[in-house]
Amino acid sequence: MWYTTRYTGMRIDVEYLQQRSKTAWRYRRRVPSNLRDIIGKTELVIPLGSDKRTAIARYPKIHNEVERTLKAAFGQLNGKPEPNTPATPLDLQRKALATVSSWGFDPDWYGAESDDDPEAIGRDMMAEHVVRDYPVDDNGNPVGVKPEHTQIVRVLRQGASLETPPPTLADVKKLYLKERVRDDTKKQNETNRVFKLVFEVLGPTRRLDGIRRQDAKDVRDHMMDGRAASSVDRYLNIVRAAFNYAITELDLEGTRNPFIGLRAIKEEGDGPDRRSRNPFNGDQLKAARTQVLRACNKDAQRVWRILEKTGCRIAEVTGLRRSDVHLDHRIPYIDVEWHEDRRLKTKASRRWVPLIGDALAAVKEALHASEGGQYLFPTFCKHNGASSASSMMSRAVRAAVEDRKVVTHSLRHRIKDLLWLAGYAETEHGLLMGQSTGNVSHDYGGDEARLEVAYRMLKAALELADREGR
Template sequence: MIMDVPYLQQRGNSWRYRRKVPPALKSALGKGELVFPLGSTKALALSRYGQIHKQAEAILARAAQPVENASPTALDLYKHALSIAASFGLSNDWTGRGGPDDPEDLARDVIAEDILAKYQRDEDDHPIGVSQSDKALLQVLARGAEPAKPKATLEDARRVYLSENIKDDKKAKLQLDNIFKLISPVLTPERPLASISRADARAVRDCLLDGRTIESAKRYLNTVRSMLNVAIRELELTGKVHNHFLSLPVGNKEQATPGNKNRDSFTEQELEKTRARVLSMARTDIQLIWRILEMTGCRPSEVAGLRVEDVYVRHAIPHIDVEWHEVRRVKTLSSRRKVPLLGDALMAAREAVALAGSSKGLFSAYFREGGPDSFRRRWGSTYVPAYLVKRLSPTRYVIALTTDWSWPRSSPTPLIS
């Protein structure tokens, strides 16, 4: 009798536990499958199967649990308390001067007593373990409009920037988190925005310049500057907080890296060796990506993230559309462009469309969240010859330059074959 054991798989002379991660949990786990080695024989694999299966179930169960939100700031607690008071029909403008028969005064006392009733008391009849949210609400109930609004902090600025600008962009969120780690020796998340001075801004600049290029420091400072502008606008701090990162100089122009020195290009000999390496070692889809890259000069992630609908092989001028979509962002707005397909690049594009079939992505292996970036990293570490890695950063190189094309104002209807 042959027993069908879920997730048990033989690979060569060994056995393993292989299980796909449900799509909803992929982002939490950061991978698409769980794989555990089980041994070199089926008997050994079956003996270990039960323990490994329990481990996999536990991993998936933890990933399915809702992620707890970060601890609320004082400003978050204050705003939440005001919203709860308003939901009870209380006025946020109440000052407690309505006299002994003030109905709102009585309502506030009743609500406060109800909140405190759920807490135990110590020997002096003081409530024990009152939560931070209840403390904020009790203060609003007792003092109405009198308590001073908590000062907005750098953490408040980060959160409103995440909410208003970054939203679901995971890459931008990671970059923002990294910036906060870099500037933490100078500015901590608890720092009130109103207390940040020009001297603090210069200290942050110097911190970011330590061990980094002027260009990198400028990018990080642009994010900090933008974050503070958004916070001042959205938290209604105009006139109360000044953005001292505005017009902050970052090095001299003479120290900056010239644009034509930012990245090296392949020499003809290097190009030939890389081409031979890719066309002899790589999978078919990677070979097709290379052939398009070589003749267009696009970024690796731009080609790896193409949709079938972005490829126009029967247009009057065959081309690809480099566009922003759900899987792949473009680096800048000016990167959204039409790129001509000539010679072998056109042939490769036709082959890729035929192989894609009904898939939405031209290269289905990389048409997923983070897929184009994973190709870019793999490309630089695997297919760029080792002798080039020391001279070329794996993801910073130029393959070719394309000529600007004048696109006709009226073109035939694009067709995809």
């Protein structure tokens, strides 16, 4: 989209600049279809401010960031991912220790016990061998030695007495990507984006034990430049989680996480997050369902019908295996369980969800259609499959419903509202919705009893909706 405006006396054509209202400007750009699985979005939308002058001023920086994001995604698509952060001192030492140990040297050696200590003699000979091909200065010392060879020599000469280098921000990022994010491409990309912002303020070599609260606030303020408060809070959650994990896994006892409790500063007039989405009303739901059944493929249609009658999250349904379906039980249900191809959001997400009415019919149809396979929805049970299903259904919703706060996830909000209207307290919703209520009783009770209660709640909510046309 092109927006033509006049600014400081000149006529400027600004691509991707969009005015949503008199007080809302944003950068909006569609993601090429072949990059959507990598980036995890169909379009990139970034707030630019409440007036034209601010939007124009912020535009160049945001545009350059988007260009870099797309360039990196193209590189990944072509098998040329962004280069990783260079090896840190901690990386180099770990690799050196592993290398020296693989040569048969004692990892617990603390130094020579005598002049003819065979371990010490062997280590000295190997150290000389490591640097044998480097030129030497006038004093006979090797010069231009690579960092990894320098570290190997240090490990050989000092053994277990060599102090461990203090972890840096780069170590935090690498550890979090390796052990928490792992092979989730969408989360990898988001984590890389978040830490890029952190590095722009503090640098990748900043020691963890030297980061203070004011440093964390500086990072927060940098993130706030041109971004919505809700996005910044999500970014801060990632940084906070990465720090907590590093503090535990790297045995940094006594190190405080400076990002604990840090939140984005909301501008005046920002509403509460709960208003970022609205539940469907009766007319909107009817229109959206009609459009989904007209425009989406069969798997997406069935997923929608299950979401509408259960309140499940999209990924909980798209990731179902055939073995997760139990129709021979007195209360037919699906078992929302963690597996390698679909992880769950929280521990509380693991539950049995009763099937009533059209949701039960949709599951039966899916079983028949997927016969001979492992997954109930083979179209979507793949990497970024939930995102693909969400995008497909979201396009149908947008075509049918004008309120942009009504989205596919609003089906879940609708069930939540129906539970309230049916007289069930917030603390009871978790059994059906898979949310932690913070109530200790949530961890008690057998699966059969919990399914029975969830069934009664859902049945009452759906009957209320049918009775009142909601």
